[in-house]
Amino acid sequence: MISMASTMTAQQTRSTAIDPRAEAAVEMIGVHKWYGEFHVLRDINLNVRRGERIVICGPSGSGKSTMIRCINRLEEHQKGRIVVNGTELTNDLKRIDEVRRDVGMVFQHFNLFPHLTILENCTLAPIWVKKMPKKDAEEIAMRYLTRVKIPEQANKYPGQLSGGQQQRVAIARSLCMNPKIMLFDEPTSALDPEMVKEVLDTMVGLAEEGMTMLCVTHEMGFARQVADRVIFMDYGQIVEMNTPDEFFKNPQHERTRQFLAQILH
Amino acid sequence: MTTAVDMRHYVRSDKIEASPPPTLSRGPLAWMRENLFSSPLNALLTLAVLYLLYVIIPPVVRFLFLDAVWTGTDRAACREDMVGHPVGACWAFVVEKINFFTYGSYPAPERWRVNIFFLLLAIGVGWLLWLRAPRRDLGAVYFFWVFPIASYILLTGGNADFGLGFWIKFAVVGLVLIGLLAGAASLLGTSIRTALIAAAAIVAAVGVTLAFIDWDFGLLPVPTSLWGGILVTLLVATVGIVFSLPFGILLALGRRSKLPILRLASVIFIEFVRGVPLITVLIMANTMLPLFLPPDTGVDRLVRPLVGTAIFASAYMAEVVRGGLQAMPKGQYEGAMSLGLNYPQMMVFIILPQALRIVIPGIVNTFIGLFKDTSLVSVVGIFDLIRAIESSRIDPNWAAPTISYTGYAFAALFYFIFCWGMSRYSIGVERRLAAGQTR
Numbered sequence: 001m002i003s004m005a006s007t008m009t010a011q012q013t014r015s016t017a018i019d020p021r022a023e024a025a026v027e028m029i030g031v032h033k034w035y036g037e038f039h040v041l042r043d044i045n046l047n048v049r050r051g052e053r054i055v056i057c058g059p060s061g062s063g064k065s066t067m068i069r070c071i072n073r074l075e076e077h078q079k080g081r082i083v084v085n086g087t088e089l090t091n092d093l094k095r096i097d098e099v100r101r102d103v104g105m106v107f108q109h110f111n112l113f114p115h116l117t118i119l120e121n122c123t124l125a126p127i128w129v130k131k132m133p134k135k136d137a138e139e140i141a142m143r144y145l146t147r148v149k150i151p152e153q154a155n156k157y158p159g160q161l162s163g164g165q166q167q168r169v170a171i172a173r174s175l176c177m178n179p180k181i182m183l184f185d186e187p188t189s190a191l192d193p194e195m196v197k198e199v200l201d202t203m204v205g206l207a208e209e210g211m212t213m214l215c216v217t218h219e220m221g222f223a224r225q226v227a228d229r230v231i232f233m234d235y236g237q238i239v240e241m242n243t244p245d246e247f248f249k250n251p252q253h254e255r256t257r258q259f260l261a262q263i264l265h
Numbered sequence: 266m267t268t269a270v271d272m273r274h275y276v277r278s279d280k281i282e283a284s285p286p287p288t289l290s291r292g293p294l295a296w297m298r299e300n301l302f303s304s305p306l307n308a309l310l311t312l313a314v315l316y317l318l319y320v321i322i323p324p325v326v327r328f329l330f331l332d333a334v335w336t337g338t339d340r341a342a343c344r345e346d347m348v349g350h351p352v353g354a355c356w357a358f359v360v361e362k363i364n365f366f367t368y369g370s371y372p373a374p375e376r377w378r379v380n381i382f383f384l385l386l387a388i389g390v391g392w393l394l395w396l397r398a399p400r401r402d403l404g405a406v407y408f409f410w411v412f413p414i415a416s417y418i419l420l421t422g423g424n425a426d427f428g429l430g431f432w433i434k435f436a437v438v439g440l441v442l443i444g445l446l447a448g449a450a451s452l453l454g455t456s457i458r459t460a461l462i463a464a465a466a467i468v469a470a471v472g473v474t475l476a477f478i479d480w481d482f483g484l485l486p487v488p489t490s491l492w493g494g495i496l497v498t499l500l501v502a503t504v505g506i507v508f509s510l511p512f513g514i515l516l517a518l519g520r521r522s523k524l525p526i527l528r529l530a531s532v533i534f535i536e537f538v539r540g541v542p543l544i545t546v547l548i549m550a551n552t553m554l555p556l557f558l559p560p561d562t563g564v565d566r567l568v569r570p571l572v573g574t575a576i577f578a579s580a581y582m583a584e585v586v587r588g589g590l591q592a593m594p595k596g597q598y599e600g601a602m603s604l605g606l607n608y609p610q611m612m613v614f615i616i617l618p619q620a621l622r623i624v625i626p627g628i629v630n631t632f633i634g635l636f637k638d639t640s641l642v643s644v645v646g647i648f649d650l651i652r653a654i655e656s657s658r659i660d661p662n663w664a665a666p667t668i669s670y671t672g673y674a675f676a677a678l679f680y681f682i683f684c685w686g687m688s689r690y691s692i693g694v695e696r697r698l699a700a701g702q703t704r
Binding site for chain 2: 072074097103107
């Protein structure tokens with residue numbers, strides 16, 4: 001059983017540097033995307049290795065959400081290549097399904113299914129996408145619900161839970177598919193201040209286990225603790241990318257310095 | 266707490282326990298003062314409404330109940346000049362004609378078959394609508410497969426007598442279908458065994474259905490021209506309701522599809538059918554449907570308006586369902602897609618259950634409208650309840666001043682009971698589904 005580190009003890013959990021020869025989990029090569037006339041993503045080049053934890057920050061409208069949503073094809077890119085776990089994303093639906101099975105996603109507004117119980121939320125995809133017997137799926141769901149510390153809510157509906165609990169269910173729901181990569185799209189932005197920590201703790205626990213994570217967030221404490229790399233985006237481009245220590249202590253680009261001055265008072 | 270403003274430091278030292286709200290003045294008098302006579306205008310309106318009720322209700326009650334005639338065998342019982350007192354509704358007329366209103370001209374010795382049909386219908390509807398009924402999956406099989414076959418055999422007499430040639434053709438087509446599906450499976454690289462089983466199951470289901478229709482149960486054949494009354498009304502309404510929901514859902518999905526041709530076809534169908542009156546659709550179905558089909562396939566004259574109403578209701582249902590689909594937040598689609606669900610799974614498990622729940626009032630509204638619109642099939646010569654009443658009220662045996670009113674009152678009562686039932690049921694379902702699932 002993997003222990004859940006609290007924010008306090010997580011300082012020393014940042015693992016040894018990722019082996020540069022480790023397999024690539026996500027490769028984005030010269031990716032561009034337009035919304036109509038608007039150029040949202042401009043020449044994104046990013047290579048994420050297995051087990052790497054990446055935090056992406058930047059002002060709103062900078063394309064950070066769009067970028068990670070391209071990785072599981074919630075958004076379509078129009079130029080360049082995206083390879084996820086060795087599968088290149090094209091219009092081929094089979095490949096998209098393959099990628100989505102391996103990539104979990106947690107959203108700002110949870111996107112739980114309000115008409116299903118917590119347990120049903122967690123077992124639906126394993127049963128229908130992975131063709132898992134119902135009993136096994138429920139067992140796995142209960143294991144992950146226990147991990148996010150809400151097994152007792154299994155038979156309630158999402159509307160009966162607090163925001164923090166809902167977000168932890170959303171994380172458990174993704175984990176039930178046993179993903180190789182987890183995407184987080186501002187997972188704590190819609191939460192009451194008192195509930196941010198319980199969600200961050202869950203994410204820290206995941207990071208400790210070696211999950212490959214791409215996380216759009218402005219929780220700089222979290223970035224310092226677990227990130228291997230921090231990426232700063234603006235105007236649809238990656239402006240700066242560095243280890244958290246260097247990124248916060250010694251930002252190189254003028255725009256990064258401005259941004260950090262605004263959010264780190 | 267005006268003093269709080271002046272305090273610079275304050276720390277709460279005690280916890281205020283929750284207490285019940287202040288008691289309001291209760292009792293009927295207080296209620297009336299609050300709700301009926303709270304202002305001069307309200308008092309005036311209350312009095313005006315009371316006067317209106319006084320004007321309307323007593324005559325209606327007198328007509329329907331107090332002066333009504335309950336027994337009698339012909340017009341003599343219902344004529345003021347013959348019985349010597351004012352006569353209201355002539356319920357004796359309805360009692361006398363009730364068999365005609367229910368079965369139309371369906372042969373009297375065979376009417377037990379219609380009764381069994383009513384019973385089967387009631388069982389099916391009850392099974393599906395009672396949310397906690399046991400084995401509702403079996404209920405669906407019963408309602409959508411067993412019940413239609415049984416009804417067809419009971420009402421028409423079955424014994425379609427297809428002949429040997431037909432069965433040889435069926436066997437060939439069935440084998441070809443199984444072969445095609447197996448071939449498609451091997452091309453797509455999916456399990457051939459599953460495809461074979463699925464294809465064989467489909468062919469077997471169709472075969473069993475046809476065999477039942479073909480079988481001679483020794484029932485007297487009854488042509489649809491003899492059917493009538495409540496039988497036809499319920500039949501048209503049931504077929505319309507049962508077909509309009511799935512077709513409406515498909516049309517709504519088609520209209521929101523990303524495939525341009527599918528979308529265009531759905532839009533054209535919906536807008537065209539919605540843009541013409543039901544009477545036009547019925548008349549077109551009646552006269553034009555035979556033109557579109559091969560000349561030797563005679564379409565039964567009862568089937569034509571059935572198709573017409575089903576098409577008409579589907580178009581309306583599509584727009585209702587589309588409203589529900591549009592109300593779904595984008596996040597629900599994204600949540601489903603991010604888990605790897607494909608389009609049918611996403612629609613069946615995530616989107617439609619929520620979207621349909623949102624539009625239950627609209628769906629039931631369409632059902633109620635459809636139920637009442639079935640009375641229009643009389644225009645194309647189908648003998649529904651309204652038509653049966655129309656033809657009975659001019660029966661010289663029952664020539665009396667209040668006969669027409671009585672007939673229409675009976676029709677109104679019949680339609681009201683069914684529509685009100687649907688309305689109450691939908692409210693119950695909404696309440697049950699809303700419990701515990703607030704967003």
